[in-house]
Amino acid sequence: MTIASDDPRVAAAAAPPPSVPPAPATAARRRRSRLTRNRWGYAYVAPFFLLFAAFSLYPFLYTAYISLHDVRLSDLDGAVFVGFGNYTELLQDEFFWNAARNTLTIGILSTVPQLAIALGLAHLLNYRLRGRTFFRVAMLMPYATSIAAATLVFAQLFGHDYGLINTLLEAVGFDRIDWESGSWTSQIAISVIVTWRWTGYNALIYLAAMQAIPNDLYEAATLDGASRWKQFVHVTIPALRPTILFTIVVSTIGAVQLFGEPLLFSGNGMTNGGVSNQYQTLGLLMYDQGWTNFRLGQAAATAWTMFLIILVVVGVYGLIARRRARAER
Amino acid sequence: MTVPPRRRAALGAALVASLLAAGCGGSSSADDGTVTLDLGLFGTFGFEQAGLYDEYMRLNPDIRIEETSVERSADYYRALQTRLAAGSGLADIQGIEIGFVADVVENHADAFVDFAAEGNADELLGHYYDWKVEPATTEDGRVIGLGTDAGPEAMCFRRDLFEQAGLPTDRTELASRWSTWEGYLELGREYDASPTKPEGTSFVDSPASVFSAAVYQGETAYNDESGNPIPETSPGVTAAWEDAAVAAAEGMTANLIQFGDEWNSAFANGAFATISCPAWMLGYISEQAGEEASGAWDVAPLPGGAGNWGGSWLGVTENSEHREEAIALVEWLTAPEQQIKMFTEEAHFPSSQEAAEDPQVSSATNEYFSGAPVGQIFADSAAALQFTPIGPYDTQIQEAFTNALSTVADGTSPDDAFQAALAEIEQVTGG
Structure with a gap:
């Protein structure tokens, strides 16, 4: 990374063309002063970009390089170039598709209720309530809790023989559920953890956006005789549309990368997402390949595939948003 | 902005410097002549609990022992593999478990001291069950670690x-x-x-x-x-x-x-x-x-x-700064006397045949387990073992x-x- 040079040619190329060309002498001085000022700007942002290059850009490219090789951690020198072999193998791999399916279902099971509840909570907190600040802070508490601590507690709650949830179920006359070993039950349990953790965060984002909606709109709606619910549907939601899109994109990225919860949910450090991989997600599969099986090439290919999936999903959201915006105009 | 440019420059430089300083921790060596030996272990090796470190430090006042232990051997193995691949960050002495000894023997034997090449190799290896030495031996006869317990x-x-x-x-x-x-x-x-x-x-x-x-x-x-x-x-x-x-x-x-x-x-x-x-x-x-x-x-x-089921070895890393001292400590920790102590104190069964046949081990009973003759039961099992x-x-x-x-x-x-x-x-x- 280099700090901007004093070379006027570079500066001329970088600076936007001035609308009225000033006298050459003043122009040069102005450029110089802008550069001296900018140079320190670059210096200030440099630490971030240095760290970014070392811990994001380099691993990103190195992962791409590794993903084209058959390589194990214990024998790095014995890497064999296999081209896109890891990717084609991955696409034919039942474990990959199983993880992709699980990621999708857990993603839907957690994102949809999470955002719906967040929207409702934000709407309620937007009213003048007594103790509003307390509720707002309380809502953000799960977000401030460490994933590991939360998941370990939830894993115990969902335990088969000694878990609190099963004890309660039994107390009201239901059978005990083996949460961990069933595919739906384990995925629901994991979705509950995710939902618990992120709902408050999304609610706060919605709340902030709601407070930016001009009050006139609501007054006008009230005059027109719209009920609270009608106001929510016809005023609040349309005004929140960009915010909702943002939270959907962020939650989707989070859902594709879901890792900590399924890893810790097993309670014994296994990385395979349950005895029949019933809650193995793509993130966990990658970890399993790389750090339990030590097949780095395979894991790197999974990582890049996940990245491409995220790009595609975000791209699709972008298209939908643009199409809707155009349709409204 | 009212801060003059020069001041701003100094501020920026200080910021960068402090970031860099935070990034690299310093390694220090003691000046008073004592040598600190690091052990990287997993699970419960139990040397500390059995009082063996204290005893060794009492016998050798110029040695200090520091143990870093990871609870799960799988997590430990991940870290060990990464460090072996990077060739840095290894402790002087590393624990090696039966679950990954084959991988270490096959791929990283060079990173560990060869005990078969030591002058007292016969004495070091002679007291073990045969099945304990073999898994830690490479095809060309290097022995990468000395056995601790068996399972x-x-x-x-x-x-x-x-x-x-x-x-x-x-x-x-x-x-x-x-x-x-x-x-x-x-x-x-x-x-x-x-x-x-x-x-x-x-x-x-x-x-x-x-x-x-x-x-x-x-x-x-x-x-x-x-x-x-x-x-x-x-x-x-x-x-x-x-x-x-x-x-x-x-x-x-x-x-x-x-x-x-x-x-x-x-x-x-x-x-x-x-x-x-x-x-x-x-x-x-x-x-x-x-x-x-x-x-x-x-x-x-x-x-x-x-x-x-289970059992471990202790290996000395070839690049250890205190290679000789580390070898001495491993030899002492795995010697029959200490293996007997590990059994009586921590119920870790010896991989040393000599220790297993000692009456302190072979006639041991366990009160918690209804006074069962555990020494005899486990010793019989160890003696009859066909190692696959x-x-x-x-x-x-x-x-x-x-x-x-x-x-x-x-x-x-x-x-x-x-x-x-x-x-x-x-x-x-x-x-």
């Missing part, structure tokens, strides 16, 4: 549950009743059929208890003679799978995942009557089951003959099989489960 196996059982179910509780009688796994399963059926057994209890904790013990009793376990994985055809796997699948399919197991939370709680709740137990598990059981279960547990020989060839993927292969057995207990057909296990194994071995 000869027995069958632990709850006397109280057996009694209530009307099963025999005498260990010699049980030993003859379950001399084979057939006999063991037969007792399991009797237990399940008993009208008087405590409700909600199972005969065995998990199918893994049967499988992981029986698999090492065949000619081969997961690998052929040259260490290549043969999970599909190995006689040990086939036999162990059959027995374990019967236990799972007939509902004899509590189907717990070993070392999971529910498994730990089940000890305290007395939810199962038997578990295959290597010597080192006795401490774990008494810890989990608690004082109130003292005298409820007992130990009998393992069905199907001798077996081994090990390979680099044993841990992952075993996990695949025991997971698949758990799905059998949930209702999957044994054949489907076996195929699922093979598919999982192919993920590791690469087909």
Whole structure:
């Protein structure tokens, strides 16, 4: 990374063309002063970009390089170039598709209720309530809790023989559920953890956006005789549309990368997402390949595939948003 | 902005400098002549608890010992592999477990000191069981570590549950009743059929208890003679799978995942009557089951003959700054006298034959386990052990099989489960 040079040619190329060309002498001085000022700007942002290059850009490219090789951690020198072999193998791999399916279902099971509840909570907190600040802070508490601590507690709650949830179920006359070993039950349990953790965060984002909606709109709606619910549907939601899109994109990225919860949910450090991989997600599969099986090439290919999936999903959201915006105009 | 440029520049420079300083920690060496030896270990090696570090530091005042321990050996192995690959960050002495010793021997032997090349090699290696030295030996005869404990196996059982179910509780009688796994399963059926057994209890904790013990009793376990994985055809796997699948399919197991939370709680709740137990598990059981279960547990020989689960080595890293001092410490920690102490203090069974045959070990009884002659039971198992060839993927292969057995207990057909296990194994071995 280099700090901007004093070379006027570079500066001329970088600076936007001035609308009225000033006298050459003043122009040069102005450029110089802008550069001296900018140079320190670059210096200030440099630490971030240095760290970014070392811990994001380099691993990103190195992962791409590794993903084209058959390589194990214990024998790095014995890497064999296999081209896109890891990717084609991955696409034919039942474990990959199983993880992709699980990621999708857990993603839907957690994102949809999470955002719906967040929207409702934000709407309620937007009213003048007594103790509003307390509720707002309380809502953000799960977000401030460490994933590991939360998941370990939830894993115990969902335990088969000694878990609190099963004890309660039994107390009201239901059978005990083996949460961990069933595919739906384990995925629901994991979705509950995710939902618990992120709902408050999304609610706060919605709340902030709601407070930016001009009050006139609501007054006008009230005059027109719209009920609270009608106001929510016809005023609040349309005004929140960009915010909702943002939270959907962020939650989707989070859902594709879901890792900590399924890893810790097993309670014994296994990385395979349950005895029949019933809650193995793509993130966990990658970890399993790389750090339990030590097949780095395979894991790197999974990582890049996940990245491409995220790009595609975000791209699709972008298209939908643009199409809707155009349709409204 | 009112800060003058020069001041701003200084500020920026200071900021960058402080960031850089925070980035690199300093390594320091003591100036007072003492040498600090680092041990990187996992689980509970128990040297510290047995007082061996204190004793060594008393005998050698110029040595200081620092231990860093990771709870799970899988996590430890991840870190160790990364450090071996990077060639840095290794401690002076590293623990090596049986689950990954084959990988270290095959790929990283050069990173460890060769004990066979030491002047006193005969004395160092002569006191061990043969099966303890072999796994740590490379093809060209380098010995990368000295053995600490071993894991000869027995069958632990709850006397109280057996009694209530009307099963025999005498260990010699049980030993003859379950001399084979057939006999063991037969007792399991009797237990399940008993009208008087405590409700909600199972005969065995998990199918893994049967499988992981029986698999090492065949000619081969997961690998052929040259260490290549043969999970599909190995006689040990086939036999162990059959027995374990019967236990799972007939509902004899509590189907717990070993070392999971529910498994730990089940000890305290007395939810199962038997578990295959290597010597080192006795401490774990008494810890989990608690004082109130003292005298409820007992130990009998393992069905199907001798077996081994676990065991470790200590290796000295070749690039250690204090190579000689580290070698001396490892030699001392693994010597027969210290292995005896590790057994009497921490119930870690010696891998040294000389130590195992010492009366302090061989005549030891365990009060918690109803006064069972554990020294004799484990020593017999260790002496009769036929060590099967090990390979680099044993841990992952075993996990695949025991997971698949758990799905059998949930209702999957044994054949489907076996195929699922093979598919999982192919993920590791690469087909």
